[in-house]
Amino acid sequence: xxxxxxxxxxxxxxxxxxxxxxxxxxxxxxxxxxxxxxxxxxxxxxxxxxxxxxxxxxxxxxxxxxxxxxxxxxxxxxxxxxxxxxxxxxxxxxxxxxxxxxxxxxxxxxxxxxxxxxxxxxxxxxxxxxxxxxxxxxxxxxxxxxxxxxxxxxxxxxxxxxxxxxxxxxxxxxxxxxxxxxxxxxxxxxxxxxxxxxxxxxxxxxxxxxxxxxxxxxxxxxxxxxxxxxxxxxxxxxxxxxxxxxxxxxxxxxxxxxxxxxxxxxxxxxxxxxxxxxxxxxxxxxxxxxxxxxxxxxxxxxxxxxxxxxxxxxxxxxxxxxxxxxxxxxxxxxxxxxxxxxxxxxxx
Ligand code: H2U
Ligand code: ZN
Numbered sequence: 001x002x003x004x005x006x007x008x009x010x011x012x013x014x015x016x017x018x019x020x021x022x023x024x025x026x027x028x029x030x031x032x033x034x035x036x037x038x039x040x041x042x043x044x045x046x047x048x049x050x051x052x053x054x055x056x057x058x059x060x061x062x063x064x065x066x067x068x069x070x071x072x073x074x075x076x077x078x079x080x081x082x083x084x085x086x087x088x089x090x091x092x093x094x095x096x097x098x099x100x101x102x103x104x105x106x107x108x109x110x111x112x113x114x115x116x117x118x119x120x121x122x123x124x125x126x127x128x129x130x131x132x133x134x135x136x137x138x139x140x141x142x143x144x145x146x147x148x149x150x151x152x153x154x155x156x157x158x159x160x161x162x163x164x165x166x167x168x169x170x171x172x173x174x175x176x177x178x179x180x181x182x183x184x185x186x187x188x189x190x191x192x193x194x195x196x197x198x199x200x201x202x203x204x205x206x207x208x209x210x211x212x213x214x215x216x217x218x219x220x221x222x223x224x225x226x227x228x229x230x231x232x233x234x235x236x237x238x239x240x241x242x243x244x245x246x247x248x249x250x251x252x253x254x255x256x257x258x259x260x261x262x263x264x265x266x267x268x269x270x271x272x273x274x275x276x277x278x279x280x281x282x283x284x285x286x287x288x289x290x291x292x293x294x295x296x297x298x299x300x301x302x303x304x305x306x307x308x309x310x311x312x313x314x315x316x317x318x319x320x321x322x323x324x325x326x327x328x329x330x331x332x333x334x335x336x337x338x339x340x341x342x343x344x345x346x347x348x
Contacts, residue, residue, distance in 0.1 A: 007329055015228035016191070016199060018183040022230050023318075023325040026332075045116035045165060054166035056113045066110075071129050073110040074137065080106035082174050084146070103146050104174030109133060111167040118156065118167050118275055120265035120344055127258035130169075134282070135246045135254070141173040142287035149177045149286045157277025159304060159312060177286050184283055185295070192294030198242045200296035213334040216263060220249075220256035223264045225334040230324040232306045232313050233271065233333050235264055237299040244295040245284035261299070263342065268303060270340040278303035 004011070012021045053060040057068045062078030082104025091099040111130050112122055119127060134152050141150045154169035155162040177185065191199035204222050207214055215223040215235060223237050237260045243249060249257065268276035279302045285295035304312040319325055341348070 007331065012323075013228045013330075015226070016203070017187055017226075017228075018180065019187050020183075021323060022228055023323050024329055025325060025327050026329050029327040029332075047114050047116050049115045049166070052115055052164060052166050054108070054110045054164055054168055055115050069110065069113055071126070072112065072133055074107055074133060077106035077108050077170070080104075082106055082172060084144075100176070102174055102176045104172060105141060105144070105147065106173075107137065107171040109137070109169045109171065111169065115166050118165075118265070118269075119154075119261055120269045120276075121346065122167070122262065124255070124258050124262050127262055128255050131246075131249075131254045131258050131261075135249070137171055138246050138284075138287075141171070144173070146175050147173045148175055148288035149173065149181060150284075151178065151181070151281060153279065153281030155279050157275065160277045160279050162277070177288070181283055181286065185286065185292075188294040188296065198294065198296040200238050200298055201242045204238050204240060212331050215267065215334060215337055216260075218256045218259055220253040221260040223260050225330045225337070227330055229330045229333065230326055231302045231304065232326065232328060233268065233301075233303045233337065234330075235301045235337075237261065237264060237301075239297045243297045244292055245297055246282070248297070264301065266342060266344045267337050267340050268301075270345050271337065272305060272309035273345045274309035276303055276305065 002008075006024075007026055010023070010025045010027065012023050014021055048055055050058065052058060054066065054073075056066055056070075056073070058066050060066060060075075060078055064075070064078065066075070067073055082102060084103055084105055086101050086103050088103075089101045091097070109130070111117075111119065112126060138150050138152070141147050150171060150173045152169065152171050188199050191197075191202075195202065204224075207224050207227075208217070208222065213225045213227060215225065217223070217240070220240055221237050222240060223235055225234060226236050229235075237257070239249075239253070239257075241248075241253075243253075265276070268278065280299060282297070282299045284297045285292035306313040313326075315324065
């Protein structure tokens, strides 16, 4: 037997950010595929779609009208999952049946008036305006006394459940700190209390030395495939400075964030020369008026595609019942992404 190495042998990796593990099976990457093939998305799109509920000036499903916006546009979700006027309360029946009411505000953000653009095809200066809007929304939602957490996210592509190709994201702000951020809160707090430095600051420093999973960096941000990635081309954008939330970014850093967002998503689109689907979202300090110095601003990207524009990874079977698992290693994925052009395939 050869000695254990991460590129050949099955192993599990620890995610210090949420305290969970992922099973990695690098030897399995070559298994044949005869299963489901996703339909490829329609590629030609119009700049304005009179039937789109997100295009400027159009009527939405709930009957409200969109402004004739020129840059970006935010509105309260017409089908909000959380409502601000839900009564406080809880339900308990012994120790096995527990429920709590939750209050919140859900918003939709249109990234551009152009129906046919996505982040990788937008200008960095226009993406910067999206970052500015995120900051404004985070700040104003934080002022609502009943809001303790603001989740900013984007679903891109029909296979991620995105309902409309018009470039948009969402914000769900709520009283209760939800599951994933709550896990990261605990892990980051433990690390910060022990070392006096942020977990992701130390992690990024180490990744920059190892250079095995770095995709790129600019002055303020690093993009990388995390050591503990679950999804085949999962990535993270992390601020180099220890910043707890979006409001800590200066103007240059907001520009750098926009640039990193564009650059990563261009790589993604170039991978299979298709508008690359993903769910992405920002994790940052909760807005619960507590000391959150242990938080470190970052953005996760979870894309489902595996081998081609049409073959996605399924989180089923073992993943559902036991533990997340991946075949190609994070290092292999980083390599594949690093060999791709920085210019969008449509602009070549
Ligand atoms: P996706 O990001 O998953 O595509 O969701 C878009 C959101 O837009 C979805 O939460 C909302 C839906 O409730 N929406 C409106 O608020 N008004 C509409 O007219 C249609 C969709
Ligand atoms: Zn549209």
